[in-house]
Structure formats: structure tokens, C-alpha cells
Amino acid sequence: MRAVGDVLVDQLDYMRRCGFSAMALRDDQHPEDALRALSFISVRYQPDVEERQALFERRLAADK
Numbered sequence: 765m766r767a768v769g770d771v772l773v774d775q776l777d778y779m780r781r782c783g784f785s786a787m788a789l790r791d792d793q794h795p796e797d798a799l800r801a802l803s804f805i806s807v808r809y810q811p812d813v814e815e816r817q818a819l820f821e822r823r824l825a826a827d828k
Contacts, residue, residue: 773797777805781812 766786767779773793780802789798809819817825 773801776801781808781814783813 765784766788767784768788771779771787771789771793773789776787776798779787787798789795807819808815811818811821815822
């Protein structure tokens with residue numbers, strides 16, 4: 765799924781977590797900032813399209 769239109773750097777991580785695999789940035793957004801934004805958050809509590817388990821579930825599984 766591709767996001768086009770008013771795509772901002774601060775939205776990219778959320779879009780990826782919802783299933784977007786391609787994003788067309790606005791002209792005033794910089795690709796370098798976009799790449800940094802995609803790796804800014806390293807641990808998330810909620811599951812998403814990439815990680816199917818919530819953080820507490822992953823921790824429980826690691827403790828077994």
C-alpha cells in the first residue's frame with residue numbers, strides 16, 4: 765500500500781505499522797529525516813503488522 769498526498773516525516777512510522785510499504789513525501793520533507801524517523805522508536809508496547817505480539821507477551825515468552 766502506498767501513501768501519497770500530505771505525507772509528513774512524523775507520520776511514517778505509524779503508517780508503516782499500519783501496513784503502508786511505500787510513502788511519497790511532500791516536497792518540503794527531506795528523505796534523510798524520513799529514514800531517521802523510521803528508526804527513532806525501537807520498542808513498542810502494541811502489536812502491529814510487523815510484530816504480532818504485545819511487549820508483555822514477548823517478555824513472558826522470553827522468561828519461559
